[in-house]
Amino acid sequence: MIPAGPTFVIHSEPVMPIIEDKKKRKEIIGLLTQAYWMEMETVMNYISNSVNLDGVRAEEIKKSLAADITAEIAHAQLFAKRIKTLSGVAPGSYDFKPSQKSLQPPTDLRDVAHVIRGVIDAEQGAIKHYTKLAKACDGVDFVTQDMVVTILGDEQEHLREFEGFLKEYESK
Ligand SMILES: [Fe+2]
Numbered sequence: 001m002i003p004a005g006p007t008f009v010i011h012s013e014p015v016m017p018i019i020e021d022k023k024k025r026k027e028i029i030g031l032l033t034q035a036y037w038m039e040m041e042t043v044m045n046y047i048s049n050s051v052n053l054d055g056v057r058a059e060e061i062k063k064s065l066a067a068d069i070t071a072e073i074a075h076a077q078l079f080a081k082r083i084k085t086l087s088g089v090a091p092g093s094y095d096f097k098p099s100q101k102s103l104q105p106p107t108d109l110r111d112v113a114h115v116i117r118g119v120i121d122a123e124q125g126a127i128k129h130y131t132k133l134a135k136a137c138d139g140v141d142f143v144t145q146d147m148v149v150t151i152l153g154d155e156q157e158h159l160r161e162f163e164g165f166l167k168e169y170e171s172k
Pocket of ligand 1: 039042071072075126155
């Protein structure tokens with residue numbers, strides 16, 4: 001007798017969806033996708049702002065931003081991976097729409113405070129969005145929630161750090 005081989009079933013839907021409620025899954029994947037783009041845009045703007053500024057006073061800020069790039073890339077990777085785990089698709093660059101207006105390079109490249117304010121703006125946006133995402137996960141997806149809460153903590157730390165920098169750079 002030939003032993004029964006493995007059976008293959010092709011599903012357009014996952015065999016065991018992580019979030020059963022389709023509407024909820026779509027909502028969370030949508031919020032994760034937005035979070036992914038926020039991180040990607042932050043990476044772009046941290047790279048440019050970590051090289052553009054001029055002057056001695058800019059050096060510390062440039063160094064700090066350069067050092068944060070890897071953390072922001074890691075956040076983007078976590079969001080992309082979670083989208084995939086929830087049976088979504090991490091987007092390609094054609095879906096990208098910019099939104100970090102205040103993180104664009106300053107007209108005066110000595111204007112360190114402009115960049116610091118831009119970072120604070122971006123962090124506030126991230127904190128607001130990640131809080132919304134964590135709330136949306138409540139009771140339905142604790143793994144995404146746990147991941148987002150950890151990332152949220154990173155952004156809060158970063159916000160506080162840059163608020164401290166702003167005090168110094170605004171009181172010339
Ligand atoms: Fe981040």
